[in-house]
Amino acid sequence: MTNRHVMARKPVIFSTLGDAGGIGPEIVARSLGHPDATNGVRRLIVGPLHVFETGCQIAGVNAQLPAFTDIDEALASDSSLAFLEYNPSGLSEPETGIASAASGVCDLDVARLGADLSVQGRVDGFVFAPVNKLSLKLGGSRFEGYKAYIAEHLGVKASSAEINTIGHLWTTRVTSHVSISDVPKLVTKASVLETIRYFDRELRRFGHEDPRIAVSGLNPHNGDGGMFGLEEIDHIGPAVEEARKVCRNVDGPFPPDTVFLTAQREGYLGVVSMYHDQCQIATKLLGFDAGVTYFGGLPFPITTPAHGTAYDIAGKGVASETPMVNALKLMRRAALTAKGLPA
Structure with a gap:
């Protein structure tokens, strides 16, 4: 049976360890105690085996899963859970709790592999444990995050916004990692409209038909008729009206x-905000320990826990695996839905 036939039978999730100096390896290890998160799909954990083993030791997990060094053999395996040893840069045992070029290089190597396998149709989704922006930069990336690096590697030019979910509520924003002083000039009818349409499209990817979307204003009291700003009148309101021609349930x-x-x-179901903290403060108050970040705009879906590498608690065995488990559950849903299978 070929790999493509295996894929048609059961989707494969490409799962990474994240930054080797952070909590990624230990929450990946702890997530193995939640097999329901990948029910109906196959999970392939990828990275340096010794980093995974260290994560298991920290988490107190006795992991029993087949390990491979050959990509084709790993993908051909009929095991629902497997490990692929992948360490082309030769990452040694990293120092816990700090950013490093070595960890960044390793994460970038794994990112390229996962992206290539995804566009080849050999894996169906990409779940990465938390990476560190400084490590990625030290490792040679000129981008602020993983998704942008992957997009350049694939030559994808389409823009997309980060989407966060805490299960019952999804959020995205028109602007993200920019100075607050730059936000007003970036909130235009075109940018708001593009974000609404993108959000609607990606929510449907998870099986939400005609998702109800609420769009936020920018100014206090929506500008009070223009007293405190005109963005709602000139840009946001018109964008909502235009969006309704395609996205029927946007208000x-x-x-x-x-x-x-x-x-x-x-x-x-979803909220479109105008800038980062406008939605992130509310989202994290409502469900910090459950949050998942989803990246659309690529040929394949990507999810990750909505938190960072938590260097301050890395190696202490106290990090919660809940967001990691939720990221896997969300990817499971996307992978099964894409194949027309019950999620």
Whole structure:
């Protein structure tokens, strides 16, 4: 049976260890105690074997899974859980709790492998444990994060926004990692409209038909008719009206200070905010320990826990695996839905 036939039978999730000096290896190890997170799919954990073994020791996990050094053999295996030893840069035992070029190089190597296998149709989704921006930079990346690096590697030019979910609520934003002083000029009818359409499209990827989306304003009290800013009148409101021609269940703009209350009370699935902290503060208050980040705009889906490498607690065995498990569950849903299988 060929790899392609295996893939048609059961989707494969490419799962990484994350930054070797952070909590990634230990939460990956602990996630093995939640087999329901990958029910109906195959999970291939990829990275340096000794880093994974260290993570298992920290987490107190006795991992029993087949390990491979050959990619083709790993993908041909019928095991629902397997490990692929992949360490082309020769990462040695890293120092816990700090960023390093060695960890960054290793993460970038794994990113390229996962991206290549995904576009080849050999794996169906990419779940990465937390990486560190400084490690990636020291390792040679000129981008602020993993997704942008992967996009350049694949030659993908389409823009996309980060999406976060805590299960019952999804969020995205028109602007992200920019100075707050730059936000107003970046909130245009075109940028808001593009974000709404992108959000609607990606929510449907997870089986949500006609998702209800609430769009936030930018200014206090939505600008109070232009007294405190014109973005709602000139850009956000017109973008919502235009979006309704395709996305039937989009409403707004809602005042930023109550949009999440409205979403909770009236059953909106998603909220489009205008800038990073406008949505992230609310999302993390509502479900920090459950949060997952999803990256769209690529030929394949990517998920990751909505937290960082947590160097301050790395190696102490206290990191929660819940966001990692949720990232796997979300990817499982995306992979099964894409193949028309029940999720």
